[in-house]
Amino acid sequence: MAKSLVIVESPAKAKTIEKYLGKKFTVKASMGHVVDLPKSQYGVDVKNGFKPKYIKIRGKAKLINELKESANKADAVYLATDPDREGEAISWHLANVLDCGTKYIKRIEFHEITKRAVEDSLNHPRDIDMNLVNAQQARRILDRIVGYELSPLLWKKVRRGLSAGRVQSVALRLICEREQEIKDFVIEEYWSINGNFKTAFKQQFQAKLLSIGGEKIQITNEAQAKEIEGNLKQEKYQVSGVKKKERLRAPAPPFNTSSLQQEAGRKLGFGARKTMMIAQQLYEGIELGASGIEGVITYIRTDSVRVAGEAQTEARLVIEERYGGKFLPESPPIYKTKNTSAQEAHEAIRPTSIARHPDSIKAFLTRDQFRLYQLIWSRFIASQMRPAVFDTVVADIKGGANLLRANGNTLKFSGFLEVYQEGRDDDSQEKEERLPELAAGDVLDLIKFDLKQHFTQPPPRYTEASLIKILEEKGIGRPSTYAPTIDTITKRNYVLLEEKKLKPTDLGQIVVDLLKDKFSKIVDYEFTAELEELLDKVQEGETEWVKVLEQFYQTFNQELEEAKESLEKVEVPLEESDIPCDKCGLMMVYKYGRFGRFLACPGYPECKNTKAIRKIWNVKCPKCGEGEIIERKSKKGRVFFGCNRYPECDFLSWERPYQTACPQCGSMRVVKGGKLDKTLTCLKTGCGHTEKLEKD
Helix, strand or coil: CCCEEEEECCHHHHHHHHHHHHHHEEEEECCCCCEECCCCCCCEECCCCCEECCEECCCCHHHHHHHHHHHHHCCEEEECCCCCHHHHHHHHHHHHHHCCCCCCEEECCCCECCHHHHHHHHCCCECCCHHHHHHHHHHHHHHHHHHHHHHHHHHHHCCCCCCCCHHHHHHHHHHHHHHHHHHHCCCCEEEEEEEEEECCCCCEEEEEEEEECCEECCECCHHHHHHHHHHHCCCCEEEEEEEEEEEEECCCCCECHHHHHHHHHHHHCCCHHHHHHHHHHHHHCEECHHHCEECCEECCCCCCCCCCHHHHHHHHHHHHHHCCHHHCCCCCCCCCCCCCCCCCCCCCECECCCCCCHHHHHHHCCHHHHHHHHHHHHHHHHHCCCCEEEEEEEEEEEECCEEEEEEEEEEEECHHHHCCCCCCCCCCCCCCECCCCCCCCCEEEEEEEEEEEEECCCCCCCCHHHHHHHHHHCCCCCHHHHHHHHHHHHHCCCEEEECCEEEECHHHHHHHHHHHHHCCCCCCHHHHHHHHHHHHHHHCCCCCHHHHHHHHHHHHHHHHHHHHHHCCCCCCCCEEEEEECCCCCCEEEEEEECCEEEEECCCCCCCCCEEECCCEEEEECCCCCCCEEEEEECCCCCEEEEECCCCCCCCEECCEECCCCCCCCCCCEEEECCCCCCEEEECCCCCCCEEECCCC
16 A cells, blocks of 8 residues: 655654654655755856756765655655745755656645644645745845855955855954944943941941932042042931832743744853754654653744744643642733744744653753753743732932932742743843832931942953844844854854854954945845845745845845955955964964864974964862863863873863862862852862852
């Protein structure tokens, strides 16, 4: 009896689905795309309607023949690639390659790999959506045009091996402009004054000086601060007014692709690429013991924060059982997607079974899989809970013409905070500040004034999370493109990742300056965002994909021809280090290779000395007492810390060293814990000294 054939992209996905469908179906994997534009040719006929030339991907001939053979034996073929533009294009290419003639061949889609979802998709097959295909095709051709026409110009005028792209060039511009903001920033000194007061009932609290004589204070130096302090001490103080109110704090919506990448970066320290890799594993299926293989989260490439009604119903049952009815809102919350072009057929990223608590499957997950699943589960459950409730108090304190203000913030009902608190890029978290009971007219005793010096801070360099956030806000690219974009600009040595911050190299700055000067549209924020909107219109069937390409190419080609005529050769200066070559004495320079930056002697070819870059922590080795601790990397790229006398001394630690020694025994300490609960721990056996690290 003939079977039906289902084709997906990956073997893991195929294995999971095959378990659900049984003996009447054969499930095969295409291993992603089966055809693509050729690597060695342009592959786009610009003069004839931007007609693409698709060829079979090298090494896939055998796989394609196997798929054809299976398709010819099957009574029906179902293309079950991912439910997005890329997946639709893969299905279209598969349909053309299989060449099944009049055989029944249909597209099916599901947003979670569960038995119910897969079986339901087979009951609702459809034709391939050519609007989705053309939107993907237009994006692919746009990227090919930029890559194959602009990159050779960069090779000729700057350096071989460079590349330019629509989204990567704009992302690089953001990073370079932030670096310039940091360089241009002028640090300014300022002071704050806080008064410490005592009520008639001996309760103490603090209030901040806001204004003098109705004018907001600006204290720029210590002398001014002390003069104001002297005047403040002469006054009598009392409460002039108290405002109390209840403030609600709503939970964040469940994850979409972008917010998942951002939060995994903040809370777990994952890069965007790592986040998507692990999320893909959770989506495609995990072996869960007796239950077999199950997809434990829904589809991971989505702009939407919509939640299916059945998922909300299940979430309410879980919340009531685990936390109690008081945490349930009267009706399930509805979240609106900020991006108006998001595909609302998609859902937010959530667990496929809300009742599947992270601890119940921890034994079947790797450490990183568990942490990411726990993050997704907690965020989703929290999104379905009641808001947190805070009692806030604002008390104004008057003393003569001086106004001080005290703020109190007390958690009254934890709500969703019982489960989850969203991370922030600035590391700040809402803290409880209790005030004593105050009323207008209360006379206060002044204890003292605290004078504190501050300095304005430049904007921080982008992390992967904060870069993704600004790209999304500006409408540049789509969430599925962010991870490969960051990966590309790092591999091209346009940026360095230093302490998880993105810092542009001289090469990156040169490329951005060149693009801004000669290809203003390519790195223009609004133009790039408008192009994304046009691709969305192609997807919705509101415009023709060829018209979008014609509109883009007209401007791009004009800028390209002008640049070829006017652009001079650009020399990339060598970045000198402060490390002398131990063979000839010249100061070594930074260069780039397959594995990133390294040190090389500028005397090449006479001196061919090179060195790996290793960060020295200025901490003595706790094992031998002679060597210094240096930062190293394992074969898998994980950072660890070891003695620079290796192999004579084999000390190593996965935890980061701390600069100051243990106050109890003088030995080396390391930083342990998460982002918000770091501790310093002594490594010496028998010491055991630990202390909380307030600020790293």
